Amino acid sequence: MRSKAKIGFIGDRSRNVQTALQRVRLLSLLPWVLLACATPAWALQGQPAEQTRTLDEIDAELERRFEEFRELLKQTSRARANYFQQDRGQSVKNRQDYETRYQQARDHKDLLEKLLIEKFEATPQPDDTLYRMVKSIAEDYFRAERMYACFALAEKLLRVRPDDDQVRILYGGSAIVSNQIEVAKNFRQSWGFLIKELPKEIRYIYDDLDLIIGPYERELQIRAAEAKADDLPRVLISTSRGDITVELFENEAPHTVGNFVKLVETGYYNRGLDFHRVIPGFVAQGAQDPTGLPNYTIYDEFGSDNDRPHLAYVLAMANADRPNSAAAEFYFTLRPVMDLNRRYAVFGRVIEGFDVVERITKTYDREDKPKPGVVPDKILAAKVLRKRDHEYLPKIFQYFELTPQTQGGSNPDQ
DSSP states (O other): OOSSOOOSSOOOOOHHHHHHHHHHHHHHHHHHHHHHHHOOSOOOOSOOOOOSSOHHHHHHHHHHHHHHHHHHHHHHHHHHHHHHHSOGGGHHHHHHHHHHHHHHHHHHHHHHHHHHHHHHHHOSSOOHHHHHHHHHHHHHHHHTTOHHHHHHHHHHHHHHOTTOHHHHHHHHHHHHHTTOHHHHHHHHHHHGGGGGGSOHHHHHHHHTHHHHHHHHHHHHHHHHHHHHHOOOOEEEEEETTEEEEEEEOTTTOHHHHHHHHHHHHTTGGGSOEEOOEEOTTSEEEEOOOTTOOSSEEEOOOOSSTTOOOOOTTEEEEOOOSSTTOBOSOEEEESSOOGGGTTTSOEEEEEEEOHHHHHHSOOOBOTTSOBOTTOOOOEEEEEEEEEOOSSOOOOOEEEEOOOOTTSSOOOOTTO
16 A cells, blocks of 8 residues: 555645745636626526526626625735735735735635536536536646545536546546545446546555455445444534534544543643644644643554544544554544554544545645645634533543653654
8 A cells, every 4th residue: 555645736836836826726717707607598408406596696696706706806916016015014914914815815716616516506508618617626626635525526517428538537536535435446447547547646546446445345334333323422623724523433442532522522622723734635633732731642442353444534543653652633534545554543534524624734745744834724623512421531541741742743654
């Protein structure tokens, strides 16, 4: 199994160049929206699917939001000019203003994309213009490694044009990364000739598909039984990117779950801790406390046949690559990573907020080296949504004296 597949197309760039390119990507949406807003009433056959809004209502909001977006871009451009041109005494204020305007423009771009997708879904027979718009969004998702969103959109596109090989590539590539293993199997069987068109990092995962299928099928059986019982603990993790809901594997990792629930209930994760180590196409790791809290480690719960596998979007405990060294740091997997099995305790999975997990800011490059100047996303709060009727406590391996160095370096795959 190859570790840390480097999924995606975007290489490392300097911050200034990256910012400029991001701004260009914002602007690149403008012609699409102009075309969408200018398109007259569709000459369509058949009846539209059930929807909460008519096409005219969607078009009206698209036009209004586009005008707002265009004004935001003007404000962002002015703020950027002020930041780069005015005196240093105003630089902090101008930079904050620029970053605020830029984020508002990005949020508005996301809203426009959602509206375009809504229009696509509401249109029984989308014309070439609308199809190309939505296909462009799917390609952007793929490049940004938002594979969960890319797969869902590619699936919709293929229903309209099932012979589009470019969309098939997006579909097959995002499927294997985002846990759609049955789809990946069928893709390999039916459209295997397209695998060579995928980025090499995703081809590596297809090389290992047979190693993933067995654990995946066993996992499906376990999840079916869990759904029937419907009693596993759940926790809501609020981040600066949005909310993530996780279900915890108390049956296989009761002590790890006990530790996590106790930390949640005592407010450990409510202090703005960073997602400090986020590697593209690998993991999003967070909750390292620079003060050394908590001042203990817990017993390991991995290394047996009952371990849950490292499929995409699982929740696992980081450790210091020595026995019984986990404490509070956790990570989400961003793809299936079978070579982490039996080395780290998988104790939960994401059930809501998949796209939030994938959008957590990447603080490391694909070679596991920190990216300078990147502002990490934060864990804002966590709360227990439900749990079984008993006390949840950690099984302590050892306590230690608090120092800034006592917790840290807990990095999967190092």
